[in-house]
Amino acid sequence: MPRAVAKIGNTVLAETDTWETVEGNVYFPRSSLKDGTGTFRLIESDSSTFCPWKGAASYYDISLQETGTVISDVVWYYAEPSEAARKIKDHVAFYKTKVEIFDTTALVAESEPKPRQLAGYGLCAATFDTFNSRSLPTVLSLGSVMAAPSSVLLRGGGRQLARCYPRATAAAVGVARLSPLTACRQCLQLASPKPPTWYSSHRHAHSSSPSDHGALQPRNLLQPLDTFPRRHIGPSPETAEQMLAALDPPASSLDEFVQQVLPADIISAKALEVATPNGSSRLHADSVHGGLGESDMIKLMQKYKKDIDASGKSYIGCGYYNTIVPPVIQRNVLENPLWYTSYTPYQAEISQGRLESLLNFQTLTADLTGLPVANASVLDEATAAAEAMTMSWATMPAHRQKKDGKSYVVSHLCHPQTIAVMQSRAEGFGIKLVVGDIMAEDFKLVKDQGDRLIGVLAQYPDTEGGIFDFQSLSDKIHEIGGTFSVATDLLALTLLKPPGEFGADIAFGSAQRFGVPMGFGGPHAAFFACADKYMRKIPGRIVGVSKDRLGNRALRLALQTREQHIRREKATSNICTAQALLANMSAFYAVYHGPEGLKAIAQRIRSLTGLLREKLCAIGYSVPIKGNTASNGAIFDTLTVELKSSAEADSLVEAALESSVYLRRINPTTVGISLDETIGVEELKDLLSVFGKTAPKGAPADLHNISKVIPELQIPASIKRTSPYLTHPVFNSHHSETEMLRYITHLGSKDLSLAHSMIPLGSCTMKLNATTEMLPISWPEFSSMHPFTPSERVTGYQNMIEDLERQLADITGMAEVTVQPNSGAQGEFAGLRAIKMYQDAVGTPGKRNLCLIPVSAHGTNPASAAMAGMNVLSVKCDMTTGNLDLADLKAKCEKHKDQLAAIMITYPSTFGVFEEGVKEACKIVHENGGQVYMDGANLNAQIGLCSPGEIGADVCHLNLHKTFCIPHGGGGPGVGPIGVAEHLRPFLPSHPLSEHLQSRRATPNPAPPISAAPWGSASILPITFSYINMMGAKGLTHATKITILNANYILARLKPHYSILYTNAHGRCAHEFILDTRKFKATAGIEAIDIAKRLQDFGFHAPTMSWPVANTLMIEPTESESKEEMDRFCDALIAIRAEIAAIEAGQQPKEGNVLKMAPHTQRDLLVTKEWDRPYSREQAAYPVPWLLEKKFWPSVTRVDDAFGDQNLFCTCGPVEEIVK
CATH class of the missing domain: 3.40.640.10 (Type I PLP-dependent aspartate aminotransferase-like (Major domain))
Structure with missing residues (x-):
């Protein structure tokens, strides 16, 4: 017999003198397959792993062609007919004890069309029993068995019991995926002395005995079919069995495996139980996991939203405003997984799209505030104020920092939630917060602080609508030696003098009204800008402009050495995740409207506010304009109506509430009204009708002609904006929806996200963000509510949040949970x-x-x-x-x-x-x-x-943006609830503007709030709530087991090629592990960063790099990743290891090799005329065959980090200036 050799290119896959041919196909014994270095690898080498029959050997189906080799995932198992027949008998006898419908005397196999005969071969296949919906294993052999029939019928006692289809694929697959299919799982179990694991019709249900989960019971036909765990969890139970067998050492079951991972003394004695949410009693829960089907979950969320009055109109203001979200941004950014499933852009080369958008956000911030340095967002306006205070303290001379009695002055006209959050932060730094009238008596409150003064905070426009000229105040603060911070409104700054022009050192505020719904408090992006001299103290991320290896413009996160992960306890800010997704929405809003569009929105709001004031004054209300300029200030969007008594104010607010109009009660005798871009003439008429019910001079005589005469409103010259803004072409080019759509799509195409491949970042938990979980965040009831809406109008929201908090308490074993922290x-x-x-x-x-x-x-x-x-x-x-x-x-x-x-x-x-x-x-x-x-x-x-x-x-x-499926959004939003034991419940945060929350925190000295809103980023809590209730307690537990299994499976595959830094006594890791790459620096000049950049060429985001151990990679898959995706990731790392080996062997140089030059862009490979590198273009771009079918291209080559920090640009500037 001639020798048979199977090749792909010059790579020998198999060669043997013992082979078979069947209809033109050559069958190679498994023992002949070669374990190629870095190209492909056999996961198991023992054929008995796949087929338990005595003397068996598995064969690969390799179709030989003159120009190459096509490999398909077909595996045949050789067995003597007598052995196969015995297995048939064993199967039937086993089931006969449980199910009486089987007849062992009349088992025949047929195929359609007519069987092709193949003597001595048996096909192992799993079939589906239509009677009891259980997996029925069969081994078909009657002395001669059909080869790859189109279908097989199994008959018993003359009755058709099931139809099965052979497990074969017609499509060619790459060599990196060369791995045998699994043999029939029940065959393996029957050959094993260990008891089998039983499976119900639900793909991920499992137990260790037939009695659990109603084994061998008919499936309840009334159970939901759209169960969620099987959609959320990547590996099927059958695949999990393969993975357990592939571990080193193997594990026989998930339960045994878990016992090898967790210390015995911490494993829970009883199964997890999660409280049933209100309103779910009439919905069908999955009897296996206890979770709701996806459609029933939507019904449950609809029940909650029925108790949320979204028909009302909010005029509350206080930092939160209705906004019109352009549909092109809602659909293509907020609801687009390319944007919301990406991670913080640490790997700049595959993050250029959102880095550009965040740079636009920084430019927007810097231009409108008049300050040169801006960051890529912070959490909300109140925490931004706290950051401004601590940043001001950090910039003081060291001898002043240590002085006792340090004070920070805050205007009493700042938003009340801002002052409350600052009080909490000031205590930790030993700062005395002084709140009062900063303008009174020639700034007496400020001057009284003397050299104890850290800084001053003013609101511009203030919480009551006043607009003051702060130039003299600014001069006085700087004369004393303090910093001047201004909380402001980006939309107002299109009309008002920017803070940087009257001496502010820091400016911040909320960008929410730039196209982000109120969301019952969040999430929204806060902006933060400062003077150049504070650049290295600014909190949060900064996007900077640099260049790549080819000298082309490239963006990156700049000045990271100032952040908390470097400075640790010396940092004044702990911000990590911020609000990148929301910052991107606000940036796109500015790009879409442009400077003229934004100014038009602001002018319209201001005109309507002026018109409203005129009409209110006409019917007898006192509506003062507050300010300190010669013309007594100006107005923008907020008015205060001063009433004679609290009884009058009560009557007005109650009358408004009856009409579903929500006003702000500023104090017992003052009511606030704030307008926004959603308000038009009709809304103004409705508002005036409400005020007319209690007006001193009666209702307005004529509301039909309200807009005929618009009052002329002048802004005093001392506070009027005259400087240009948003002059960069990006803000003046994309004003049609077509252009906007293409711009958003163009940027999105540059970024790698979970929509492309797994993101194996250790300690980041990048799991599925399911569509059903995401749906409610766009519903008006959840997206449009003001956080200070009267509680009786948002009972559905409050009930959902409290149900979620109770479930999180069950999961963590804590007495109570609060969801207020927004990171x-x-x-x-x-x-x-x-x-x-x-x-x-x-x-x-x-x-x-x-x-x-x-x-x-x-x-x-x-x-x-x-x-x-x-x-x-x-x-x-x-x-x-x-x-x-x-x-x-x-x-x-x-x-x-x-x-x-x-x-x-x-x-x-x-x-x-x-x-x-x-x-x-x-x-x-x-x-x-x-x-x-x-x-x-x-x-x-x-x-x-x-x-x-x-x-x-x-x-x-807890990190809801990790463990509980809220998407990372490219760097936020996040939610960080805390759970506490019983004795710590009195110290959970309250909120001064939420009577409902205050009633729950009824203690003598309630803790001040952590976030601006009572429930933090409330509008994304439905994501977590949906996840928990669709998974059910058992589904959540199974997900945990699979996430740990996935990590250990990758560990087992990589262990022969890389050192693993830490495992337990059983050789197991938890849900992540550290790949030790430190030795490669000495042996090949390769560091972790080189491997990270080379992974981009394979279409993968790098693992967490150099943390918690320098020059290592920490890998964390999640339960959502399939075995196929993990195998691709492993194959990529194994191929990279082979490339390192080539350097170690002297076959490649230590400099200029494929790793040092990674990543490679299309421009790099196609435009470079002279190719003088020691590797081919093909190796650079397509190191494994499956990349020919699915390739993600980085948009820049390796970014020069040092150049970016030495030449910091954090706004959109001319390219010539950057290169220069």
Whole structure:
């Protein structure tokens, strides 16, 4: 017999002297296949893994062609007919004990069309029993069995029981996917002494015994068919079995595997139970997982929205305004997974689209505020004010920072929620907040502070609509040595003098009214700008302009060394996730309208406000214009109506409420009215009709001709804008919907997102953001409500939020949860502040202020502790195991037992392992008077298996944008709820403008708010609520098991090629692990960043780079990723390892190789005329065959980070200036 060789190009796939031909196909024994280096790899080498029959050998179906080899996923199993027949008998006998419909004496196989005969071969296939909806395994062999028939009928006792189709694919697949199909899972189980795992008709239901989940019971035909876990979780149960078998060492079941991963003492004794939401009693829950089907989930959300009055009209203002969201932006940005599923743009080369949009946002901010430096957003206006205060403190000379009695002055005309949030932040830094009239008596309040003054904050226009000329105030503040911050309104700044022109050092505010719905409080992007001298102290991300390897313009995140993950406890801000998606929406809003369009919107609002004031004055109301200019100020969008008594104000507000008109009660005798771009003449008529009911001079005589005479409104010259803004072409080019659509699409095409491939960032949990979860955020009832709407009009919203908080408490094992913190970092601050308040309440105030933090902790941990007024002391970790050093912890707890306030721990640890001693660590801290704060960044590995409360935590925060499916949005939004034990409930945040929340926090000294809105970023909470209730408790638990399995499967595939830094005693990781790439620097000159950039050529985002260990890669898949996608990712890393090996072997140089030059763009490969590199263009672009079918191209080559920081541009400037 001649020797058969199968090749792709010059790569030998298989060669053997023992082969078979069947109708032109050559069948190679598995033993002949070669384990190519970096090109393809056999996942298993033992054929018995795939077919349990004695003496069996599996074959690949390889169709030979003259010009190449086509490989298809067809696997045949060789077996003697007698063995196959015995298996048939075993199968039938096994089922006969459970189901009486089978007849062992009349089992025949037929095919349509006529069978092609193949003596001695058996086909192993899984069929579906139409009687009881159970998977029925069969091995078909009657001495001669058909080869690849179009279909097979299984008959028993003359009755057709099932039809099956052979598992074969006609499409060619790349060599990197060369792997055999799974043999019949039940065949494997029958050959194993271990009891089988039973499966119901629900794809992801599983249990260890036939009694669970009603095994072998007919499926309830009334159960929903659109169950969600099978859509959310990537690997099927059958695939999970393969993955368990592929582990090193293998595991026989998920339950056994979990026991090898988690310490026995933390595993929950009982199954997770989650409270049933209100209104779901008449909906059908999945009997297996307890979750609702997708259509029933939508019905539940519709029940909540029926109790939200979206028909009302809000004139409350106070920093929140109705806006018209251009549909082209809503559909193509807010509702587009290309925009909302991407991550923070750390990998600049595959993030140029949203980096450009965020640069537009920064340009918008800088132009309108008149300040040169702007960031890419912060969380909301109130937290931006707190950031301005701490930034002002951080820029003071060191000797003044240390002075006792430091004070920061805030105008009493700032928004009340802003003042409340600042009070909370000031305490942690030892700053005295002085609130009052900053303009009175020639700025007496400011001058009285003397050299204790840190700075001053003013609102422009203020919360009551007043517009003041602050030039003299600014001069006085700078004369004393303080900084001047201004909270402002971008739309108003199209008409008013920008803060930078009257001496402001910092300007900030909310960009919400630039095309982002109010959303019951959020999320919205806050903007933040400052003078050049404060550039290195500004909080949040900054997008800067740099150049790439080819010298072309490229964008990147700039000045990252000033951020909390570098400065840790020395940072004054803990902001990590901000509001990138919402900043992009606001930027596109400005691009769409352009400078003239924005000015027209502002002028229309101002004209309507002036008209309203004139008509109100005409019917007897007192509506003053407030200011300090010669003409007594100006107006923009807000009026205050001063009434003679609180009874009159009560009557007016009640009359308005009866007409579903929501006014703002500023004080007992003053009512506020704020207009916005959604208000027209008809709305003005309705508003005047309401005021007419209680008007001193009666109702307006004629509302029909209201707009005939528009009052002439002049802005005093001292506060009128004269400088140009938004002159860059991007703001003057895309005003038609066609052009806008193309611009949005163009930018989106530059960015890699979950819509393209998995994003394996460790500690980031990039899982599916399902469409059903996302739908309600665009419904008016959830998107359009003002956060201070009267509570009786939003009971549906409040009920949904409280149901969610109760479910999160069940999941975490905590007594109560609040969703107010609008980022994970804010959750950290809220939790630590609760601990600090508790320690002060039960002991000597200020005595317990020490927070222990492991050296492996994320940088937000020490930054948050410092913000809460705690001193930070590091705890060692055992760098050989990754575990917390319990001896060091105990020694430090005992040494500082009188000062110990808390410890912050992340669990599983940031090193990717479930530490054995976590309960002991909690015990040590508690015995020494401390509290345990658990960082919930890795909660995705806990749900249903253990919980923070059971482990011993007193506080934990959750990242809903990680564990609970809120999308990352390219860098926000996020939600960071905290859960607390019973004794910490009195210290959860309240809110001064929410009577409903105040009633729930009925304590003598309620904690001030963390965020501007009572429920933080409320409009995205339906995403998490939908996820929890569609998954059900069992679905959530199964998802946790699969996310851990996925990580360990990737670990097992990569372990032969890379070193793994930390695993437990069983060789297992948690939901993530660290790939140790440090040795390659010495052996090949390759670092983690080179591997990260090369992965872009394979269409993958890099894992987390150089954290928590320098020059390593931390990999975290989630439960949503399929085995096929994970295999592609592994194949990419294995191929990269082969490229490193070529450098180590001297076949490639240490400089100029394919890794050092990565990533490669189309421009790089096509425009370069002389190709003098030591690798081919083909290797650069298509290192594995499947990229020929699916390729994502980076839009720039490797970005020059150093150049970007040395030549900082953070606004849209001329290209010539940047290059120069």
